[in-house]
Amino acid sequence: MKIKEILIEGNKLLKDNHIEEETIICKLLLKYLLNKDNSYLVIHQDEEIDEVVQEQFFEFIDEIIQGRPVQYIVKNQEFMGLDFYVDENVLIPQPDTEVLVLKTVDICKSLKNSKKLKILDLCTGSGAIAIALAKILQEEKVQAEIFASDISLKALEVAKKNNEKNNTNVQFILSDLFQNIDEKFDIIVSNPPYIKTKVINTLSKQVQNEPKLALDGGEDGLNIYRKIINQALAYLNGYLCLEIGFDQKNEVTSLIKENKNYENIEQIKDFSRNDRCIICKKVR
Secondary structure, three states, X not given: OEXXXXXXXXXXXXXXXXXXXXXXXXXXXXXXXXXXXXHHHHHOOOOEXXXXXXXXXXXXXXXXXXXXXXXXXXXXXXXXXXXXXXXXXXXXXXXXXHHHHHXXXXXXHHHOOOOOEEEEEEOXXXXXXHHHHHHXXXXXXXXXXXXXXXXXXXXXXXXXXXXXXXXXXXXXXXXXOOOOOOOOEEEXXXXXXXXXXXXXXOOOHHHHOOOHHHOEOOOOOOHHHHHHHHHHHHHEXXXXXXXXXXXXXXXXXXXXXXXXXXXXXXXXXXXXXXXXXXXXXXXX
16 A cells, blocks of 8 residues: 555544544554654655555554554654653643643743742643743743652653653652642642543543543542642642633632632633633732
8 A cells, every 4th residue: 555545544444433633643653653754744645555564554543443542652742842752651631731831831930030930740640731831931041940740650750751851850759649749839730630530431432541540530520629729738839720621610719719728819711712720829
């Protein structure tokens, strides 16, 4: 088969099985197998593909149809213009989370003249938030010391790999939320597990193949928010920045207000105009 033929066949198989973004997925797989870029696929579309590569390509297509995310196959996901290694031990960074990073950067810029900032990314997973912050703040000449924690040792191994890959200097802590944290921070940012336990089984097969530990927020999806909102006070000098599910704005806002130790509560929408973040500040 030629490059153009294998892409057409792959597209058809995915489309017939109701897999979206079939063209992008097929190109990602073929680029990965050939170790080439998009332009190569276009320029050499009449090139014959080795049978071994063909066989592997269609095996990958079948895995995707069965629910394996393409990012876990090619071991890569782009986030904030950076490349991240991902595997089955971490959630796949999503564009929705970029607004959380951008808002946190804005807060850092507003504080940069005061001192060197200390930031904690709680439930870091792949390290995407912490590493993106480190990269952007370095470019913006905002001095910051960035820490990232996770309950999963395997997730931290992925995050450390991404730290090296992106040439950043994030410090990592193995911790169940604040269990092994012993410092105070100007900003605590987190994209915690927030899916209701019963809802997980209704999500796409691709999402169900991501680590449950990083998805499951308990019966009402708010378990980790309750812990973070209450426990963060002992480790926070400034801002708490949380990603939320699109339908959790009112519930998480209520938890923050009930605590009575936070002020300046701000709700942020993502690029799709869904509620995505809640920002608040510890009362002095």
